[in-house]
Amino acid sequence: MKLNEIKLTNSYLSLDEVCYDKVAPTPLSNPYLIHVNKDVARTLDIDEEELKTEAFVQLLNGEYELQGSEPFAMCYAGHQFGHFVPRLGDGRAINIGTIDKYHLQLKGAGLTEYSRHGDGRAVLRSSIREYLMSEAMHGLKIPTTLCLALIGSEHDVKRESMEKGAIVCRVSTSWVRFGTFEYYASQGMFEELKALADYVIEENFPHLKGKNDVYTMLFNEVMVITSRLMAQWMSVGFNHGVMNTDNMSIAGLTIDYGPYAFLDDFRHEQVCNHTDVEGRYSYTNQPAVAKWNLQMLMKALSPIADMEKMENILVIYDKIYVRYLHYYMCKKLGLEGTVEGDPELIDDMYDMLENLHVDYTLFMRTLSQYEHKGDRTALLATGMYHEPMNAWLDRYDERIQYIDKTVRKNQMLSNNPKYVLKNYMLQEAIDAAENGDFSVVDDLFKIAQQPFDEHPEYERWAGATPEAFKNQKLSCSS
Ligand code: AMP
Ligand code: MG
Numbered sequence: 031m032k033l034n035e036i037k038l039t040n041s042y043l044s045l046d047e048v049c050y051d052k053v054a055p056t057p058l059s060n061p062y063l064i065h066v067n068k069d070v071a072r073t074l075d076i077d078e079e080e081l082k083t084e085a086f087v088q089l090l091n092g093e094y095e096l097q098g099s100e101p102f103a104m105c106y107a108g109h110q111f112g113h114f115v116p117r118l119g120d121g122r123a124i125n126i127g128t129i130d131k132y133h134l135q136l137k138g139a140g141l142t143e144y145s146r147h148g149d150g151r152a153v154l155r156s157s158i159r160e161y162l163m164s165e166a167m168h169g170l171k172i173p174t175t176l177c178l179a180l181i182g183s184e185h186d187v188k189r190e191s192m193e194k195g196a197i198v199c200r201v202s203t204s205w206v207r208f209g210t211f212e213y214y215a216s217q218g219m220f221e222e223l224k225a226l227a228d229y230v231i232e233e234n235f236p237h238l239k240g241k242n243d244v245y246t247m248l249f250n251e252v253m254v255i256t257s258r259l260m261a262q263w264m265s266v267g268f269n270h271g272v273m274n275t276d277n278m279s280i281a282g283l284t285i286d287y288g289p290y291a292f293l294d295d296f297r298h299e300q301v302c303n304h305t306d307v308e309g310r311y312s313y314t315n316q317p318a319v320a321k322w323n324l325q326m327l328m329k330a331l332s333p334i335a336d337m338e339k340m341e342n343i344l345v346i347y348d349k350i351y352v353r354y355l356h357y358y359m360c361k362k363l364g365l366e367g368t369v370e371g372d373p374e375l376i377d378d379m380y381d382m383l384e385n386l387h388v389d390y391t392l393f394m395r396t397l398s399q400y401e402h403k404g405d406r407t408a409l410l411a412t413g414m415y416h417e418p419m420n421a422w423l424d425r426y427d428e429r430i431q432y433i434d435k436t437v438r439k440n441q442m443l444s445n446n447p448k449y450v451l452k453n454y455m456l457q458e459a460i461d462a463a464e465n466g467d468f469s470v471v472d473d474l475f476k477i478a479q480q481p482f483d484e485h486p487e488y489e490r491w492a493g494a495t496p497e498a499f500k501n502q503k504l505s506c507s508s
Contacts, residue, residue: 038098038127049422050102056140058183066179075504103142108209108276118145138197156508157196160287166478175202209276215330255282261354267293270312271303289504290449294495296383296390304503364438386413387493390493398442447481454499
């Protein structure tokens with residue numbers, strides 16, 4: 031479709047008007063296109079020719095209104111680092127409407143009723159991070175929000191130093207957060223709470239419609255997809271960094287990319303968020319934090335759902351999570367199904383990797399090339415000492431002895447990425463971009479889309495993280 035043929039819908043505006051702020055975007059000065067995701071454009075049925083037009087940049091900058099557009103920001107609450115904040119909301123993200131089932135949002139498009147002390151802006155640095163990482167997660171087959179495009183500008187934005195403003199056009203099948211439910215519940219607005227639950231069921235869980243005890247069932251679904259998401263994050267070595275309940279998607283998507291990181295050397299206690307001094311959102315805590323967040327969601331749903339049943343649902347979270355984790359890890363290890371002893375084999379691998387300071391992604395990819403009782407040189411070179419790795423590999427050899435070697439290799443190569451976007455790589459893209467060179471953004475986008483492919487031209491990013499850049503923490507400022 032051409033831009034002037036698109037007709038947006040705005041189903042969210044059917045909810046009570048206390049739940050949103052109808053606000054128009056405030057454009058950035060001198061915007062320019064940095065990157066466009068053609069796959070997402072195709073999903074939205076936007077003609078490729080349209081992506082090259084001035085109108086498209088204006089659309090991303092909130093200046094060109096599509097038919098039916100009624101821009102608005104969403105209100106929500108949330109538990110931030112364990113403390114309840116009764117009113118948050120989109121302080122800098124403005125929804126412009128929906129195409130098919132995809133809700134478009136301009137992040138960094140100016141002030142809203144929920145901006146509090148913020149300026150409604152997003153800087154180039156953090157926008158590049160969100161743009162690339164959401165595509166990388168998608169490439170890794172992990173549920174996530176997506177981005178249609180990224181624009182830069184000449185607009186000055188003050189952070190620790192002066193930076194330039196940018197906007198990402200984010201696309202998702204849902205922008206509803208656990209915190210959206212917490213908002214209504216804490217305000218005692220139970221009719222609105224019900225209406226929100228109905229809205230979410232209609233949009234994201236239509237198979238639940240008409241079921242008995244439907245809101246309890248909704249909680250059950252969210253519990254299952256959240257546990258699966260945690261297992262996917264853990265198996266790939268992703269640390270989100272800010273798992274506040276306002277950053278938890280009701281649709282089980284990875285949402286709100288901030289100071290996230292992929293593991294460099296394997297480390298259970300890895301913390302990527304500089305402000306997280308207690309390590310609440312460390313890599314290893316993520317499944318437990320998600321459960322705590324589900325508990326907050328359960329409380330929020332309690333006025334309309336069956337509390338006792340929800341408590342029983344939450345009890346099985348750990349079991350479901352572990353089952354998913356073993357499912358994904360067995361795929362990564364090339365094992366056919368899980369047998370007795372596999373959980374120990376997996377746990378002992380983690381400990382071995384941590385003790386030997388081994389780069390997680392590199393090890394798993396190298397293991398994918400390893401043949402039963404084959405040459406261990408490349409694997410041993412990833413760690414500091416040989417003996418513990420040899421001992422673990424002996425057990426692994428025993429486990430894989432009857433598995434077809436081609437089947438195992440293919441399975442492992444399509445489940446262990448050769449590339450993940452580590453922070454040092456993103457920083458390289460950001461440094462170049464801040465000097466007007468977007469070629470590294472282009473390069474990283476390519477490997478984000480196809481992380482399991484070889485890409486010999488990008489080999490320098492396939493090794494262990496350079497020592498100086500390992501396990502660094504990032505500031506939340508964005
Ligand atoms: P986050 O931790 O990035 O998910 O943000 C937490 C809350 O702060 C959300 O409600 C954001 O919309 C809001 N926020 C973050 N940065 C800004 C900003 N620069 N201007 C206005 N609101 C912001
Ligand atoms: Mg957020």
